[in-house]
Amino acid sequence: MKSDTHSSPSLRWDIFCRVIDNYGDLGVCWRLCADLAQRGQTLRLWTDDASALAWMAPQGCAGISVHAWPNEADLQALAKDTTFTVGDVIVEAFGCELPEAFQALIAQGPKPVWVNLEYLSAEGYVARSHGLASPVMSGPARGMNKWFYFPGFTPDTGGLLREPNLLEVPGRAAWLGTLPLDKPISPHERLISLFCYEPKALPDLLEQLSQADEPTRLLVAQGRPSAAVAAATQALRMPKIGTSQLHISLLPYFSQTEFDHLLRACDLNFVRGEDSLVRALWAGQPLVWHIYPQDDLAHHDKLHAFEVALDMPADLQQFHAVWNGLETGQLPTLSPVTLGRWRDWSHLTQQSLFAQTDLTTQLLRFVAQKR
Structure with a gap:
């Protein structure tokens, strides 16, 4: 479905994000900011830890300015700054609460549309709660409304982040040739990307891949995934680069754009959290x-x-159950027939979700209705 990219008036947005223990929240907020900016919006992203943007979005994006989460001194200065005005839209991402002094700034001027962007889920409460008002009951902004905005997988939710140019990707072979790996990728290798926490079934996966009928290149993301693989290979007394039919290569930190290219290039993607799940879909x-x-x-x-x-x-549900520790036992075998069946499902799912209106288009319409 096409997005009405150029039909919305240019608004000023203040988007607030706190980094909890990983950078998925920041990743979602940056993608939202970038998508809005490409549609003519102006954004200030406020976050308590912007360090990951150095590799996540090294080129930045026109129309977005990044600001440190405001402390008391910052807010006092903003209150005295006659040139500062609160945005037309306030987005409170993932339950982060705005400082009361910033809420006071909101209450003083023209009332913005105040959106509470929630986590992604397919649970039933999402459709029931999406778009509902949440009255502010106390503090300087008492009497105002926040609006619940729930991303989701069905048309009665807020949708999924999807840029208008999503399908503009480089050729697979050419892009893979640019990767700085310890060993060039063979055309005969099955490619699997690994972005995970610390799954107990990881040693089982490594053993299965090392004994498979076809060679596999496991492309491991930096951080917790690479540490988990190092621990698993040590426990298995396996060389760090794998053995037999499995070769393990560590990836550099990727920008969001390069990470998207990686997911398209691989035959199977292990992902975690919210942002990488949507990109894998x-x-x-x-x-x-x-x-x-x-x-x-x-x-x-x-x-x-x-x-x-x-x-x-x-069988994919069964793999998820073991991978996520809901059940014990061996992981289902990743045979070519199994992956082919999963690929058919993935393609149909992609097409079904693509037919729905994307999150940013829906959010722009939602804001227009509430102004």
């Missing part, structure tokens, strides 16, 4: 999602809702 290749684990096990219901909403094949 757009890649149209088989995927395995390592959902963010929660102490109360709420992620079990969230994973199941995702599987049901997208009509995931039974």
Whole structure:
């Protein structure tokens, strides 16, 4: 479905994001900012840790200015700055709460549209809660409304982030040739990307790949994935670069654009969190999602809702159950027939989601209705 990229008036946006323990929240917020900027909007991104943008978005983006999360002194200075005005739209991402002094600035001038951007889920409450008002009951902004905005996988939710130029990608072979790897990729190698936390089934995966009938190149992301692989190879007494039919290559830190290219180039993608899951869905290749684990096990219901909403094949659900620690036992075998069946599902899922209106287009319409 086409987006009405040029039909929305240019507005000023203040988007607030706190980095908790990984950079997925910041990644989502930057993608949203970049998509809005490319549609003629002007944005200030406020975050308590912008360090990951150095590799996530090294070129920056015209129309976006990045600011440190405002402390008390910053807010006092803003209150005295006659040139500063609050944006037409305030986005509070993922439950981060605005400082009361900034809420006071909001309350003083023309009332902006105040959006509470929530986490992505396929659970039933998403469609029921999307677009509802959340009255501010206390503090300097008392009496104003925030609006719940829920991303989702169905037309009755806020949709998924998808840029208008999403399908403009370089050739696979040419792009793979640019990767700074320890060993060139062979045309005969099966390519699997690994972006995960610390799954208990990782040693099982490495053993399975090392004994497979076809050679596999495992492309491992930096950070927790590479540390997890190092621990798994040590536990298996396997060389760090793999053995037999498996060769393990460590990737550099990728920009978001390069990460998207990686997902399209691979035959199977292990992803984690929210941002990389959505990008893997757009890649149209088989995927395995390592959902963010929660102490109360709420992620079990969230994973199941995702599987049901997208009509995931039974053997892929079983792989997810073991990979995410919901069940014990061996991982299902990643045979060519299995991956082919998962690829068909991924392609159909990509096309179905692509037929829905993207998140940014919907958000622009939502804001226009509330102004």
